[in-house]
Amino acid sequence: MAATTIATPTRRLTVKQRLSRLDVKLSPYLYIAPFFIIFALVGLFPLLYTAWVSLHRWSFGSDKPDAYVGLHNYQRLWHDELFWNSLKNTVSIFLISSTTQIVLAMLLAVLLNEQIRFRTGFRIALLLPYATSLVAVGIIFSNLFGDQFGLINNILGWFGLNGINWHTDRLPSHLAISTMVNWRWTGYNALIFLAAMQTIPKDLYEAARIDGANTWERFRYITVPMLRPVIIFVVITSTIGGLQIFTEPRMFDPIPGTGNGGASHQFQTITLLLWQEGFRNFHLGYAAAIAWALFLIIVAFAIANFFVVRRISSAEAEEQ
Amino acid sequence: MTTLDATTPRAAPPSAPPRVPRPARQARHRGRSWRPTLLTYGLLTAFLLGSAFPLYWQALVGSRESTTAFDSTPPLLPGGNFFSNAQRVFDQVRFWKALSNSLIAAGAITLSVVLFSTLAGFAFAKLRFRGRNALYVFVIATLAVPTQLGIVPLYILMAKYGWVGHLQAVIVPNMVTALGVFWMRQYLVQAVPNELIEAARVDGCSMIRVFWHVCVPAARPAAAVLGVFTFVMAWNDFLWPLIALNPENPTVQVAIDQINTGFSKDFSLIMTGTTLATLPLIIGFIFLGRQIVAGIMQGAVKG
Numbered sequence: 034m035a036a037t038t039i040a041t042p043t044r045r046l047t048v049k050q051r052l053s054r055l056d057v058k059l060s061p062y063l064y065i066a067p068f069f070i071i072f073a074l075v076g077l078f079p080l081l082y083t084a085w086v087s088l089h090r091w092s093f094g095s096d097k098p099d100a101y102v103g104l105h106n107y108q109r110l111w112h113d114e115l116f117w118n119s120l121k122n123t124v125s126i127f128l129i130s131s132t133t134q135i136v137l138a139m140l141l142a143v144l145l146n147e148q149i150r151f152r153t154g155f156r157i158a159l160l161l162p163y164a165t166s167l168v169a170v171g172i173i174f175s176n177l178f179g180d181q182f183g184l185i186n187n188i189l190g191w192f193g194l195n196g197i198n199w200h201t202d203r204l205p206s207h208l209a210i211s212t213m214v215n216w217r218w219t220g221y222n223a224l225i226f227l228a229a230m231q232t233i234p235k236d237l238y239e240a241a242r243i244d245g246a247n248t249w250e251r252f253r254y255i256t257v258p259m260l261r262p263v264i265i266f267v268v269i270t271s272t273i274g275g276l277q278i279f280t281e282p283r284m285f286d287p288i289p290g291t292g293n294g295g296a297s298h299q300f301q302t303i304t305l306l307l308w309q310e311g312f313r314n315f316h317l318g319y320a321a322a323i324a325w326a327l328f329l330i331i332v333a334f335a336i337a338n339f340f341v342v343r344r345i346s347s348a349e350a351e352e353q
Numbered sequence: 354m355t356t357l358d359a360t361t362p363r364a365a366p367p368s369a370p371p372r373v374p375r376p377a378r379q380a381r382h383r384g385r386s387w388r389p390t391l392l393t394y395g396l397l398t399a400f401l402l403g404s405a406f407p408l409y410w411q412a413l414v415g416s417r418e419s420t421t422a423f424d425s426t427p428p429l430l431p432g433g434n435f436f437s438n439a440q441r442v443f444d445q446v447r448f449w450k451a452l453s454n455s456l457i458a459a460g461a462i463t464l465s466v467v468l469f470s471t472l473a474g475f476a477f478a479k480l481r482f483r484g485r486n487a488l489y490v491f492v493i494a495t496l497a498v499p500t501q502l503g504i505v506p507l508y509i510l511m512a513k514y515g516w517v518g519h520l521q522a523v524i525v526p527n528m529v530t531a532l533g534v535f536w537m538r539q540y541l542v543q544a545v546p547n548e549l550i551e552a553a554r555v556d557g558c559s560m561i562r563v564f565w566h567v568c569v570p571a572a573r574p575a576a577a578v579l580g581v582f583t584f585v586m587a588w589n590d591f592l593w594p595l596i597a598l599n600p601e602n603p604t605v606q607v608a609i610d611q612i613n614t615g616f617s618k619d620f621s622l623i624m625t626g627t628t629l630a631t632l633p634l635i636i637g638f639i640f641l642g643r644q645i646v647a648g649i650m651q652g653a654v655k656g
Contacts, residue, residue, distance in 0.1 A: 053559070060560035061482035064472040068529045069488075071469070072495070075526040079503025079510070086506055096513040141400055144393050155397055157642030160649075162404045164634040166589045168606045169627035172613050173407045176414070176620055184410070220404060221649065228650035273499055280591045290614045304592070307504075312596055317505050324502040331499055 080328070086321035093315030106322035116323065118298055119306040120330070122207065126282070126302065127275040130211035135267065137219045142226035143252070159220035170213055171284020175200075178209040178285075200287060206300040213281045222267050229263040230256060261343075268338050276331050279304040303327045408631065415624035438625035442612065445622070447601070448629065451608035458523045458594075458604060459587035465528040466583045467576050474537025475568045479545055480560075489538070495531040501592065508596055522597040523604065527587060533579055536652065540575035541568065578648030581641060588634060605630045 087106050089098035110116050145155060162170075177184050178199035186196030199209045233256065241251050257264075282300045283289050292309030294301025301309075303323065311320025417432035442448055476482070477489050507526060508517070516522040545568055553563045591606045598604060600611050612626045638645065 056560045058482075060564075061476040061480040061485070064476035064480070064564070065488065067469045068473040068492075068531075068534055071525075071529045072531065075507065075528070076495070076498070076500040076503065079506040080498065080500055082506035083503055086509070091509075094512065096509055140396075144397050144400075147390065147393050149390075149393060149397065153643055153646065155401065156646045157638070158401050159404055160642065160646060161408065161635065161638060164585055164638045165408065165631050166606055166609070166627070166634070168589075168591055168609050168613075169411065169631050170407070172609070172623055172627050173411050176624070177407065177410065216404065216407065220400075224646060224649045225652075228652075231650075269497065273497055277499055277501055284610070284613070287618075289610065304501075308592065308596070311505055311508075317509065321505040324505055328499060328502050335497055 083321045083324050083328075086318055087325050089318045091316075091318040091321070093312070093317055098318070102318070106319050107326075109319065110322050110326060115298060115301070115306060116303075116326075119294070119301045119303045122203075122282075122294070122298075122300055123276055123278065123302040123304075125204075126207045126210050126214070126278060126300070127272070129207055130214040131268070131271045131275055133211065134215045134219055134222060134271065135264070137215065138222035138226055138267075141219060141223035142230055143256075145223065145227050146230050156224060160224065161220070162217045163221045165217065167217070167280040168284055170217060171281050174209065174213045174216070174281075175285045175287070178212075200285070200295060201299070203299040206285070206295060210278075210281050210285055210300060213285070214275070214278070218271070222271075225263060225267060226260060229260050233259045265339060265343065269335055272334050272338050273331055276327065276334060277304050278302050279308065283308075303330075408635070411624040411627050411631070414620055415626075415628045417621055434621065435625060435628075438621055439629060441622055442626045442629060446608040446611050446626075447603065448605075448608055448626075451603045451605045452633075454520055454598075454603065455588055455605040458520055459584050461524045462527045462587040463580050463584045465524075466530055466533045467580045469529050470533030470537045470579060471541075471569065471572050471576055472564070473534045474539075474541050475545075475564055475572070477534070477538040478541035479547065479550060479568070492531050492534050492538075496535060498531075504593060504596060507593075511597060517597055518599050518602055520598075520602070523590075523594050526593065527590070530583070533583065536579055537572065537575060541572060544571045544575070577644065578652065581645055581648065585634060 086098070088101060088103060090100045090102050090105075091098045141159065145152070145159075149155065179186065180196065180198050180200050183196075183199065185199070189196055197205050199205045237255050237259075238251055241255055246254065279302065282294050282302050282305050283292065285300065286292075286294060292301070292305050292313050294305050304327065307320050307323040307327065310316050310323060412435075413429075413431050415438055416435035418434060473492075477485065477492070511517050511522045516525075549567050550563055553567050558566065589606065590604075591610070594604045594607050595610065598607055600607070603611065609623075609626045609630050613623050
């Protein structure tokens with residue numbers, strides 16, 4: 034009984050009026066209902082329904098499946114070179130971007146944590162890329178990284194270096210796309226790290242300094258272990274977002290409408306393939322199989338991430 | 354912001370009296386932190402130029418002739434063609450339609466996310482009811498669920514109900530987020546004192562009036578931050594609007610994509626388009642930057 038009222042004094046009130054009592058009982062459910070109902074309808078249901086769609090041949094524009102095909106779409110997926118190619122590209126871009134991003138964001142946070150002037154100005158300016166539209170960023174970077182006339186290759190040319198085929202070669206295209214991702218998110222993650230750094234008690238550093246720890250040791254044995262929960266948070270969110278990367282590779286393509294991710298699919302990611310199969314080739318069933326596979330990959334990565342990061346940082350904490 | 358600033362490190366307080374070895378160590382510390390400071394400003398400026406340059410580049414190319422993007426030594430200053438380029442953008446795509454669509458969609462999504470998150474966050478933070486903990490665990494578990502992957506059935510459903518090509522197809526799937534509920538709940542737990550709710554109840558307030566007169570005023574700072582983030586996210590969303598809308602009724606992102614899809618690329622035109630598409634958010638950011646920075650940092654500490 035007590036569990037359904039707010040707190041003790043209300044029990045005196047509830048006997049006064051049955052209506053008021055009903056109000057207290059029902060209101061919490063009414064307040065959470067919009068979230069759960071809408072989320073179930075437009076978030077959870079489509080995600081689960083994806084599994085059902087993936088067991089069918091289902092053409093675009095039809096609201097019913099053409100035929101039940103069992104696991105055929107998954108067999109096709111298993112033998113689809115483009116799928117494995119896109120998985121490799123996605124993981125490669127994700128690894129390049131997330132590792133450099135965390136290092137850069139950490140460095141930036143350390144810099145911002147010093148006694149600098151124009152503190153707020155720096156923070157706002159470094160967050161500006163976060164507000165920029167991804168479509169615009171993709172177009173701008175695709176232009177800057179142009180193979181023939183791009184600014185970056187021009188600058189390399191001033192130093193007598195050969196231009197790099199940022200679009201046609203696999204690894205350079207992954208580097209360029211990772212640069213795009215990092216450009217947008219480094220400042221944002223730096224602020225998250227900075228906020229967490231500022232909660233570390235100062236006497237820890239003071240004590241370490243007395244014990245003769247230098248700047249690097251203080252960072253390595255105090256800052257990093259203390260930031261552990263935040264690092265886990267950033268790694269997991271960047272995993273979930275990074276594995277679904279779509280707009281960056283799509284806009285990086287000189288012919289973005291195809292969804293090929295480069296002439297030889299050299300930077301086609303899984304979500305790009307999903308979009309191409311579903312909404313360019315009109316194989317909704319196969320696209321659903323790709324989506325469901327990606328979902329499982331993301332879950333696997335998130336769980337692995339969690340354990341790896343926890344293991345690493347707790348090992349560090351023990352060393353200390 | 355101010356509370357956060359107060360906790361930033363101040364290298365060894367100068368007025369700390371009794372400890373004996375203080376002067377020597379402080380001097381040593383000062384000596385060490387002098388050079389890093391120059392290095393600090395240098396690196397920070399490099400980061401700063403890095404984040405500003407692509408934005409400057411789009412305005413630069415967008416304000417010149419179409420060949421500028423390919424010059425081997427590009428100009429450093431913007432030219433005078435921005436408005437004529439902008440006119441060409443308006444001729445080529447339904448930019449004003451796209452702009453109003455983006456404002457309506459992002460605005461509606463923001464209102465809905467903030468309202469429903471505050472309601473649910475209040476219930477989870479301050480009201481007791483059967484199943485509360487289990488339901489809240491569910492919310493947390495769904496934080497990491499990539500709902501974007503449901504686009505195939507979502508499209509089938511939207512097509513069935515004739516919503517494809519209409520703005521509600523973009524608005525409705527984004528009306529709630531688990532992150533919003535989590536965020537508001539974390540904030541409201543400490544922002545609304547239980548005594549205040551009890552006092553309001555004793556005075557005869559109904560639950561909805563408690564929500565409106567006690568919770569909403571206290572929730573405002575967190576709701577504002579949630580609103581800004583939701584708006585930025587909704588404004589920049591691309592994959593789903595690309596699927597659910599069409600060139601006759603686009604959002605800004607879909608319209609910019611449309612300019613970019615042509616076979617012969619006119620980069621000054623395209624970059625004018627991207628500049629127009631980023632400008633509203635950047636202006637908003639300059640005005641609200643301080644609050645947004647504070648919001649991210651507070652969120653990080655609580656999360």
